[in-house]
Structure formats: structure tokens, C-alpha cells
Amino acid sequence: MSRIVMKFGGTSVGSIDKIKNVANIVKTTFSEGHEVVVVLSAMAGETDRLINLTNDLSDNFSEEEYDVVISTGEQVSVGLLSAALNDNGIDARTCLGWQVPIITSSDHMSARIEGIKSEFINAILKEQKVCVIPGFQGITVEGRVTTLGRGGSDTSAVAIAAAINADFCDIYTDVDGVYTTDPNKVPEAKRLDKVSYEEMLEMASLGAKVLQTRSVETAMTNNVALRVLSSFENLNESKGTIVTDEDSINDQRIVTGVTSSVNDCKITLIGVRDKPGIAAKIFSSLSENNINVDMIVQNISESAKTTDITFTIPKADIKNAEKIMKQLRTDVTYESILIDSNIAKISIVGVGMRSNAGVAAKMFNVLSENDININVISTSEIKISILINNDQAEKAVRMLHDYFLLTN
Amino acid sequence: MSRIVMKFGGTSVGSIDKIKNVANIVKTTFSEGHEVVVVLSAMAGETDRLINLTNDLSDNFSEEEYDVVISTGEQVSVGLLSAALNDNGIDARTCLGWQVPIITSSDHMSARIEGIKSEFINAILKEQKVCVIPGFQGITVEGRVTTLGRGGSDTSAVAIAAAINADFCDIYTDVDGVYTTDPNKVPEAKRLDKVSYEEMLEMASLGAKVLQTRSVETAMTNNVALRVLSSFENLNESKGTIVTDEDSINDQRIVTGVTSSVNDCKITLIGVRDKPGIAAKIFSSLSENNINVDMIVQNISESAKTTDITFTIPKADIKNAEKIMKQLRTDVTYESILIDSNIAKISIVGVGMRSNAGVAAKMFNVLSENDININVISTSEIKISILINNDQAEKAVRMLHDYFLLTN
Numbered sequence: 001m002s003r004i005v006m007k008f009g010g011t012s013v014g015s016i017d018k019i020k021n022v023a024n025i026v027k028t029t030f031s032e033g034h035e036v037v038v039v040l041s042a043m044a045g046e047t048d049r050l051i052n053l054t055n056d057l058s059d060n061f062s063e064e065e066y067d068v069v070i071s072t073g074e075q076v077s078v079g080l081l082s083a084a085l086n087d088n089g090i091d092a093r094t095c096l097g098w099q100v101p102i103i104t105s106s107d108h109m110s111a112r113i114e115g116i117k118s119e120f121i122n123a124i125l126k127e128q129k130v131c132v133i134p135g136f137q138g139i140t141v142e143g144r145v146t147t148l149g150r151g152g153s154d155t156s157a158v159a160i161a162a163a164i165n166a167d168f169c170d171i172y173t174d175v176d177g178v179y180t181t182d183p184n185k186v187p188e189a190k191r192l193d194k195v196s197y198e199e200m201l202e203m204a205s206l207g208a209k210v211l212q213t214r215s216v217e218t219a220m221t222n223n224v225a226l227r228v229l230s231s232f233e234n235l236n237e238s239k240g241t242i243v244t245d246e247d248s249i250n251d252q253r254i255v256t257g258v259t260s261s262v263n264d265c266k267i268t269l270i271g272v273r274d275k276p277g278i279a280a281k282i283f284s285s286l287s288e289n290n291i292n293v294d295m296i297v298q299n300i301s302e303s304a305k306t307t308d309i310t311f312t313i314p315k316a317d318i319k320n321a322e323k324i325m326k327q328l329r330t331d332v333t334y335e336s337i338l339i340d341s342n343i344a345k346i347s348i349v350g351v352g353m354r355s356n357a358g359v360a361a362k363m364f365n366v367l368s369e370n371d372i373n374i375n376v377i378s379t380s381e382i383k384i385s386i387l388i389n390n391d392q393a394e395k396a397v398r399m400l401h402d403y404f405l406l407t408n
Numbered sequence: 409m410s411r412i413v414m415k416f417g418g419t420s421v422g423s424i425d426k427i428k429n430v431a432n433i434v435k436t437t438f439s440e441g442h443e444v445v446v447v448l449s450a451m452a453g454e455t456d457r458l459i460n461l462t463n464d465l466s467d468n469f470s471e472e473e474y475d476v477v478i479s480t481g482e483q484v485s486v487g488l489l490s491a492a493l494n495d496n497g498i499d500a501r502t503c504l505g506w507q508v509p510i511i512t513s514s515d516h517m518s519a520r521i522e523g524i525k526s527e528f529i530n531a532i533l534k535e536q537k538v539c540v541i542p543g544f545q546g547i548t549v550e551g552r553v554t555t556l557g558r559g560g561s562d563t564s565a566v567a568i569a570a571a572i573n574a575d576f577c578d579i580y581t582d583v584d585g586v587y588t589t590d591p592n593k594v595p596e597a598k599r600l601d602k603v604s605y606e607e608m609l610e611m612a613s614l615g616a617k618v619l620q621t622r623s624v625e626t627a628m629t630n631n632v633a634l635r636v637l638s639s640f641e642n643l644n645e646s647k648g649t650i651v652t653d654e655d656s657i658n659d660q661r662i663v664t665g666v667t668s669s670v671n672d673c674k675i676t677l678i679g680v681r682d683k684p685g686i687a688a689k690i691f692s693s694l695s696e697n698n699i700n701v702d703m704i705v706q707n708i709s710e711s712a713k714t715t716d717i718t719f720t721i722p723k724a725d726i727k728n729a730e731k732i733m734k735q736l737r738t739d740v741t742y743e744s745i746l747i748d749s750n751i752a753k754i755s756i757v758g759v760g761m762r763s764n765a766g767v768a769a770k771m772f773n774v775l776s777e778n779d780i781n782i783n784v785i786s787t788s789e790i791k792i793s794i795l796i797n798n799d800q801a802e803k804a805v806r807m808l809h810d811y812f813l814l815t816n
Binding site for chain 2: 016019020050053054056057058060061062064065066068069071072075076078079080082083084086087093094096098099143145
């Protein structure tokens with residue numbers, strides 16, 4: 001007997017029929033003798049419908065009341081699933097955020113879970129009931145309703161799994177696991193049986209949308225074994241991917257995945273006067289305006305007294321960033337500003353890189369052999385990212401995937 | 409300065425524009441220096457949408473989870489209104505059923521309010537905030553979500569008004585008060601400035617849908633002054649109707665209102681063997697099947713050993729009642745059964761009847777002069793009800809209204 005947290009996202013509970021399907025999956029697991037906690041998102045489309053109501057009402061909608069309104073989406077889906085389980089002869093009950101309680105920070109609309117009382121959940125499990133908990137929501141210590149921000153249901157599930165010492169936290173999605181690269185673009189992509197937290201973190205933050213970054217962090221911190229499974233596949237066929245600590249993974253490849261993202265744009269300040277504190281000024285201005293900078297590259301020019309600074313930011317922030325850069329011009333002297341939206345970030349990820357020299361060189365070789373020009377390079381311990389022209393993104397991913405994941 | 413509970417129904421908060429309108433009405437009252445608690449229903453159509461989800465899922469939906477699902481409708485509307493008030497510069501916050509808390513019985517789907525803690529509401533009012541509370545919902549002492557059954561928001565408002573010793577409980581609806589009869593059918597109908605609890609109770613239970621019966625009972629028990637007001641009229645023009653105790657009403661008429669209802673049907677058992685316990689058998693069978701019997705008439709026949717028993721039940725229960733009567737036939741011997749759906753119940757209501765003899769005679773005279781045949785008569789202290797043919801209902805109401813409410 002294991003203790004299992006099963007989390008289903010919005011598309012998995014997007015209609016009455018799909019909710020019945022989820023009830024069947026839960027029934028199968030429960031009938032195997034496991035203790036089961038289910039965590040749900042709102043029905044697909046419902047959160048957007050509620051957000052639209054708040055937008056229609058005000059451009060400056062109260063954050064506290066936003067959480068009161070939006071959190072109802074999950075309350076509906078847990079009520080429906082719990083009733084569907086009862087209908088299937090499974091004893092189940094809902095346990096809302098305030099009933100658990102799930103205590104969060106008071107950062108409305110993007111609260112962080114600070115603590116989850118396990119007593120009530122444990123009591124329900126002891127009664128051999130399935131406990132159905134809405135994801136994405138909690139309350140402050142003062143008892144006000146909060147939400148965790150979009151995608152927060154994964155984090156709820158992992159935090160609940162940690163709080164009740166669950167053996168597994170199963171994240172059911174519309175894909176059957178984590179792949180070596182996007183299978184929609186590269187048919188040869190292979191499902192990974194296991195992937196380490198660190199790799200998953202890099203891949204999640206690079207745009208592989210299977211798991212929320214924060215949920216992987218929470219799983220890593222609390223050593224919760226995550227399983228990514230499909231809620232649409234035949235139950236017996238779905239094997240999924242286990243996200244776990246590095247040591248539990250035997251057959252370690254050097255590169256685990258290739259990811260691609262086209263959400264960023266590149267800004268280059270040309271001819272920046274090279275004096276101390278310039279970089280600090282640029283990036284603190286961006287940070288103060290909540291613009292998230294990803295890659296930063298500065299080329300030191302030995303001859304001249306100027307340098308070029310390149311960085312990437314989300315495309316949505318282009319206009320705002322441009323304004324800020326122009327305001328800075330009296331302070332940060334530079335010759336001109338270049339903005340390029342036609343870029344893609346391609347990354348290879350793998351904990352094996354730590355102990356294998358020359359991975360970067362191999363990556364650059366593959367690209368060069370295919371006439372793909374590299375704009376910017378940035379590396380971490382287990383990841384190498386490059387910026388290239390958008391047009392060449394698919395080709396680059398395919399070639400890197402062929403080289404690192406199919407041929408060795 | 410008064411302490412006022414303002415209650416708005418589903419049509420009053422049926423769209424974002426209407427919610428903004430409600431925010432204006434609340435702002436006007438609050439700006440006059442009053443302490444204000446607002447109680448809301450779900451946006452019109454929302455409760456039906458949620459009920460449909462539960463119906464689509466199961467014919468036997470868990471009652472506990474039904475309440476979890478359905479209660480979200482009011483949570484959305486209070487969040488929206490509270491934000492609209494904040495937008496208007498009014499300090500406001502929601503206070504959900506579990507936050508107050510509003511403690512109810514554990515009869516899910518039709519719970520009764522057992523107690524309302526006033527401390528939290530009082531604290532919010534003391535901070536000079538408007539407190540926005542969802543109607544229709546509460547929690548059990550064990551902390552499970554309950555709903556009061558349809559229309560329960562009126563009852564919530566009155567119970568909250570009683571708990572916090574409010575000076576007024578203002579029920580905003582789509583009409584501007586209680587009328588002497590249905591103004592849609594009789595243009596001469598007049599708005600009543602004041603009506604007693606007892607009269608309002610009789611009128612509510614007779615189908616005048618301005619206020620829920622249970623809310624009037626609660627108001628009477630706790631002596632809460634109810635005002636029925638329109639949320640659509642210009643604020644200055646809307647005077648409404650005060651529902652209060654009899655003694656506060658000076659210019660007492662004999663008849664206060666004429667009501668008409670076509671929701672019932674009439675069942676007559678002909679030739680019932682007249683022996684003790686027969687009536688008990690018939691009506692306990694109906695009651696066990698949750699069929700609500702309204703009028704009962706038995707004609708004692710002196711000559712024969714049989715009698716005719718006539719009673720009325722809601723039209724929705726015809727088939728069920730017919731089945732029960734047929735099952736009873738071995739026990740309750742009767743010759744035949746007659747079912748008539750083409751009937752209307754016409755009532756005149758007024759506390760003045762108590763001290764005025766001959767009101768019934770006058771009523772029957774008016775009807776006879778207009779060739780309206782009376783089927784069944786039933787009377788209470790302050791009400792006389794008759795059953796007549798459906799076709800003659802409008803005429804009967806008009807004539808009685810003319811006679812009792814326009815001419816004297």
C-alpha cells in the first residue's frame with residue numbers, strides 16, 4: 001500500500017465526461033489498496049471566464065477579492081469529482097483550502113504555500129475515504145482566501161504530498177511523460193523513464209510546460225517522487241516519467257533533453273561607455289519594472305573605451321524595456337540600441353555534462369556543420385543555451401536531438 | 409446613523425453593469441453615514457448553470473458536494489461587488505459563510521440557519537468597511553459547506569440583520585414594493601407602504617414572490633424591520649414597502665391584498681368509505697412521499713356511508729400522488745378519483761379580517777355577482793382562499809381587488 005497524491009489539470013477535468021474519466025482513474029488506483037488524495041485544477045476555460053469577469057469590472061480589481069472570485073473554479077471541480085467518485089461507489093469528500101487548512105503568504109494572486117496541516121487529511125484517509133482537494137488555493141493566517149498564481153495546482157499537489165509524506169505525487173497531464181524534446185516537432189523524441197529534479201527544473205524553466213517550475217523546486221526540496229502520467233492514455237499503457245533525485249537514476253546520459261523557446265527577444269546596447277556600475281544600473285532598472293532578464297552577455301573590448309551589452313527579456317516587455325533604456329541614456333551613455341525579436345533559445349540539458357568535458361564544443365560543432373549561426377551563448381552546470389535565428393530553430397533542435405539523444 | 413443590511417437578488421447582480429449599479433446604491437447608503445452589510449445572491453443564471461453541471465454528472469449527486477459546487481455562485485458575486493465598491497473608493501471586503509461563520513443545520517441543500525457569530529461582522533463595521541456576505545450559504549458545526557435551498561439569500565439577510573441588531577433589512581428586488589395584487593395583471597394595483605409580517609407571510613406562501621416565506625418568519629420572530637425596495641428605480645423615487653409588526657401600522661385596511669396562484673391541482677376521492685383513520689392514511693402517505701398538501705376539504709354526507717375528500721397539491725406531484733392513491737385503494741375504499749389541473753386559488757389577505765365579520769360573505773357575493781363558481785373554500789384567521797376555474801382567475805382577482813381595495 002502506498003500513499004499517493006494524484007493531480008489532474010484543467011484539460012483532464014474539462015468536461016463532465018472527462019471528470020468521469022478521472023473518477024475511473026482514481027477508482028483504479030484506490031481499488032489497488034492505496035491511500036489517495038486527489039488535487040484538481042479548475043475545469044479548462046473556467047479560470048479564464050472568471051478572470052474575464054474581473055477584467056470587465058475593473059482595470060484595477062482588488063487582489064484580495066480576485067482570489068475570492070478565481071478560487072471558485074477549483075471548488076466546482078472538486079465538488080463534481082467527489083460526487084462522481086461517490087457515484088462510483090468510492091467514499092470520497094472534498095476538503096477545501098480553508099478546511100485543510102493550506103496556509104499561504106498574503107501575496108494575493110501569487111501566494112506561496114507556507115504550511116499545510118496534515119491532521120485533517122490524515123483523518124479522512126484513515127476513514128478510507130478519498131480526499132479531494134482544490135489546487136491553486138489557500139488562506140492566509142488571518143483567514144483570507146489566496147491563490148498561488150497560474151499553474152499553482154502542481155505546487156499544491158507536491159506540497160500536500162510533502163506534508164502527508166506521500167510515496168508518490170502523480171501529475172496527470174495530456175502527455176504521457178517528459179520527452180527528450182518536443183514530440184510535436186521532432187517525431188523521434190523519446191519519453192524519458194526517469195529525469196532528475198535539476199534537469200526537470202532547467203527544462204521547465206526553458207519552456208517545457210509539463211510541470212511548473214515551482215512544483216519541481218518544492219518536490220526537490222522535500223524529496224517527493226514525482227510521476228508525470230497521462231490522463232488520456234489507456235491506464236495500463238501509460239508508464240510516464242519519474243522525476244526524482246539524481247542518485248536514483250542509473251543509466252545517466254550526458255544530455256537528457258533539447259528544448260527550444262521563442263518567447264524572448266534580444267536587446268543589444270551598442271557602444272556603452274565602459275565604466276563601473278553601468279551593468280548594475282541597466283539591470284536594476286529592468287528589475288524594478290518587473291522585467292525578467294534571462295541571458296546577459298557583455299563583450300569586453302580591449303581597444304576602445306566602449307562595450308556592447310546584450311540581454312534577453314520576454315517579448316511582452318519589449319516596449320517597456322525600450323522606454324526604460326531611453327530614459328537611462330543620460331546616465332548610461334551608449335551609441336545605439338538594437339532589438340531583435342526573431343530569435344530562438346535552444347538549450348541542451350543534462351546532469352551528465354558536469355563530468356563530461358567538451359559537450360559545448362560538440363554542440364557548437366553540430367550547429368556549425370549545419371550552417372547555423374550562434375548569436376549568444378550562456379551556460380550553467382547542467383545546461384548550455386544559445387540564441388540563434390528563429391528560422392533555424394526547428395532544424396537546430398532536430399540536429400542536436402539526433403546527435404546527442406539518438407546517436408549515442 | 410443606522411445599521412442596515414442590504415440584500416440584492418440574482419437579477420440585481422445579473423451582469424457586470426448591474427453589479428456596478430448595485431455598488432452605486434450601496435455607496436449612496438454608506439455615504440449617508442450608515443453602517444452597511446450587503447448580502448448577495450449568485451448572478452442570475454449562474455446557480456442554474458452549476459445545477460446543470462451536477463445534473464449532467466449524476467442523477468444521484470452527493471448532497472454534501474452539491475452544496476460545495478452551488479455555493480460558489482454567491483462567492484463570485486460577493487467578490488465582484490466588493491471589488492466594485494473598492495473601485496468606487498468605498499472600503500469593502502467579502503466575508504464568506506465560513507469566515508463569519510454562519511452556522512446551519514446539516515440538512516444539505518436545504519439547511520436552516522442555527523446561529524450567526526456577530527463578532528467578525530461587527531469588527532469589520534467598526535473599521536468603517538462595508539461587509540459583503542454571500543447569501544444562501546453557511547457551514548455545519550463540523551465545518552462542511554451548506555446551502556439553504558433556493559431563495560435562501562433573503563433568509564440569510566434577515567438572519568444576519570437579527571444577529572447584528574440591524575435597524576433595517578432592505579430587500580432589493582426588481583419590483584419597488586409589495587402590491588395589493590399582481591400589478592402585471594391588474595394595472596390598478598397599489599403599492600402598500602406598510603404590510604404586517606402575518607399578511608406578508610400569507611401572501612408569500614400564496615405565491616406573491618417578493619419575499620421568501622422563511623425570511624418573513626425569521627423577520628417576524630426576531631422583529632427585524634424589512635423594507636422591500638427596487639434596485640432598478642431611481643433611488644429617490646423608490647419608496648418601497650415596509651414589512652413590520654401589526655402594531656406599527658396605523659391605517660389598517662380590512663383586506664390588504666388579493667393573490668392568485670395556478671401552481672396547484674385538485675384531487676377528489678369520490679365515495680370514500682367513511683370510517684375513522686381514513687384521512688390520516690391518505691395524508692400521511694402523501695407526506696411520506698414529500699408531497700405538500702395545501703387545501704383539504706371533506707364533505708360529510710349524512711345519508712350515505714361514503715364521503716368525498718378533496719385536496720390540492722403542486723401540479724408537479726400529480727403523477728406521484730395518483731400512483732399513491734391507487735396503491736391505497738385496497739386500504740382506503742373509494743369509488744373513483746378526479747384530478748383537475750385547471751384550477752386557480754384566489755385569496756384575500758388582511759389582518760383587519762380578525763375584527764371584521766362578514767368579509768367572507770362579501771367575497772362570495774362579489775364572485776357570485778360575476779358568475780364565478782366556487783369549488784372549494786378554506787379560511788384562516790387573516791385569509792380566505794377559494795378554488796375556482798382557471799379561466800376565471802384574472803376576472804376574479806380584478807373584481808375582488810376593485811371591491812376590497814379600490815372602493816373602500
